[in-house]
Amino acid sequence: MNDALANAIIGGALVLAAVTGVFSYLRRPTPRLVVAAVLMVAAAVLVQAVVAAVLLINGERPQELGTFIGYLFFSVLVLPAAFAWARMEPGRWGNGVLAVGCLTLSVMIVRLQQVWDVTGG
Amino acid sequence: MAEPTNSGFGRVLVAVYATFAVAATARAGVQLATRLEQAPVAYLLSALAAVVYIVATVALARAGPAARQTATAAVTFEFVGVLAIGTLSVLNPTAFPDETVWSDYGRGYAFIPLVLPLVGLYWLRRTAGTRR
Numbered sequence: 148m149n150d151a152l153a154n155a156i157i158g159g160a161l162v163l164a165a166v167t168g169v170f171s172y173l174r175r176p177t178p179r180l181v182v183a184a185v186l187m188v189a190a191a192v193l194v195q196a197v198v199a200a201v202l203l204i205n206g207e208r209p210q211e212l213g214t215f216i217g218y219l220f221f222s223v224l225v226l227p228a229a230f231a232w233a234r235m236e237p238g239r240w241g242n243g244v245l246a247v248g249c250l251t252l253s254v255m256i257v258r259l260q261q262v263w264d265v266t267g268g
Numbered sequence: 269m270a271e272p273t274n275s276g277f278g279r280v281l282v283a284v285y286a287t288f289a290v291a292a293t294a295r296a297g298v299q300l301a302t303r304l305e306q307a308p309v310a311y312l313l314s315a316l317a318a319v320v321y322i323v324a325t326v327a328l329a330r331a332g333p334a335a336r337q338t339a340t341a342a343v344t345f346e347f348v349g350v351l352a353i354g355t356l357s358v359l360n361p362t363a364f365p366d367e368t369v370w371s372d373y374g375r376g377y378a379f380i381p382l383v384l385p386l387v388g389l390y391w392l393r394r395t396a397g398t399r400r
Contacts, residue, residue: 214298240276
């Protein structure tokens with residue numbers, strides 16, 4: 148696993164959780180720049196999943212392989228799902244959904260790193 | 269008139285429920301697939317928790333009286349479940365060798381599983397449209 152990429156995703160997701168939280172409080176629609184940032188983090192998660200998949204194919208194995216693959220799979224879906232659900236109600240609650248999605252993602256990537264670091268044997 | 273449970277604050281609530289539905293399902297799936305024989309009762313309860321979260325998520329996300337009833341039942345069951353499993357896991361830790369979503373009242377998930385059903389019941393009541 149690429150720690151730099153994972154840390155960047157965690158940091159970015161936490162910042163975006165705070166930012167969307169603020170726009171939720173302000174009852175404002177999510178600014179385009181913030182939407183773009185969310186989509187960038189989503190893209191970074193996809194890149195990370197591809198990198199991790201390549202490592203798995205090359206024979207590297209975390210001890211809890213099933214758990215790892217589960218986190219990897221759902222980490223890719225979290226932001227797109229949150230984005231789609233948030234779009235239906237821009238403003239306070241759409242931003243709230245994005246904040247929940249970003250927080251969830253950051254926790255998932257932390258867990259993903261933890262599971263990866265426990266290798267078999 | 270009853271208001272929909274899936275908009276406004278309900279939209280965020282559904283997002284949180286969906287997160288727990290996925291988390292509990294994935295966790296139970298891995299447990300059942302890889303080590304069912306180690307603690308079948310605990311892992312089947314883990315799967316039950318997953319089903320409850322899925323039902324609650326879908327019911328809250330749909331509008332209508334039938335969905336509301338289903339959601340109320342599921343969220344009530346969820347609250348009973350987290351209290352029961354939480355208490356059992358504290359009193360008899362060996363019965364739950366591996367964490368489930370409801371172990372230790374959801375400690376592994378920042379106690380959100382303990383608070384979530386209360387928020388869910390509050391929201392169902394708030395949107396029911398009956399005078400209190």
